[in-house]
Amino acid sequence: MKKFLVIVLALAMLMSLASTALAVNEDVEGKITIYTSMYKQVYTGMKEVLAKEFPNLEVEFYYAGTGTLISQIAGEMGDDHTGALGCDMLLVAEPAYSLELKDYGYLHSFDLGAKDKLRFPYDEEGYWYPVRVCNMVLAYNPEKYTPDQLPKTFKAFAEDTSLKDKISMGNPLTSGTAFAGVSALTSKYGFEYLDALRANNVMIESGSTALAKLESGECKVIMILEESVLTKRKNDGSKLACIYPEDGNILIPSTCMIVAEEKSANANLEACEAVAEWLYSEAGQNFIVKEGEMHSVIKDFPAIPYDSISTDDLIKTDMGVDWERTYHDRDKINDEWNNRVTK
Secondary structure, three states, X not given: OHHHHHHHHHHHXXXXXXXHHHOOOOOXXXXXXXXXXXXXXXXXXXXXXXXXXXXXXXXXXXXOOHHHHHHHHHHHHOOOOOOOOOOOEEEEOOHHHHHHHHHOOOEOOOOOOOHHHEOOOXXXXXXOEEEEEEEEEEEEOOOOOOHHHOOOOHHHHHHOHHHOOOEEEOXXXXXXXXXXXXXXXXXXXXXXXXXXXXXOOOEEOOXXXXXXHHHHOOOOEEEEEHHHHHHHHHHHOOOOEEEOOOOOEEEEEEEEEEEOHHHOOOOOHHHHHHHHHHHOXXXXXXXXXXXXXXXXXXXXXXXXXXXXXXXXXXXXXEOXXXXXXXXHOHHXXXXXXXXXXXX
């Protein structure tokens, strides 16, 4: 009889523990909408994971490139910057926009539990935190060209005339990471860098188009996010490879922001903070690294993207982006791009 009671009690305890584990986030309810520039396969996968983690919370994602989102949000804010947004959280590409939204009073300050573990700067008042790291590199097809035929730096990518008509990159007017790259490169080499791109007849197109041209041999080398190349290698068995430029790769610690309650779509700060904490948990960061092929923002995080190199090594060779310049000179950089490259 005693043995039977012990078994019953043990089972009851196990059921209680299981129930507690399953119910951790059951009190997070309602709905939130997230504006994101993460690729579709990443945010759709994240939506599925969040549905299991927060069974009573409806999470909707709205995707567009950061430049496109900036234009949309400007319309929602209105000329007087008083309008409410159609979202509750933002996961966009570059920190410069976080500085701008903070200045306009559109962000909610929260105390992130993992902030002391972050390997990148964050807003000391808690208005934004880096959550994933994109890495701008060069890429090539080793089945079409050998390394001695290719540039070893971003500078040579623009200036080597043997590459004329054979290079491609994203559009900084719509892509936040491309804009961050242009900001970094024009800060380092001046706006003359854009003149060199134009002289070399750089093609401005989507990452998928650029990768297809790399595979066909139409392009010798492209400027692209590391994650795009690594995802293609992992999912398709592609031989495309990254060049980590000798003048520095460009790390872009993309941010997580919560919209101020009175400016948000669903006024659900509790849910937003809970989702934010999950993003910085081991599970959240593992998802970002293993499903998104992006680098973790957490110090000494053991996982790195598929076929990548150490995040700490990338930090050592990072060209760096002046985010204050990127924010305050956004219009000037866009104008210079239009005048020197696209016209």
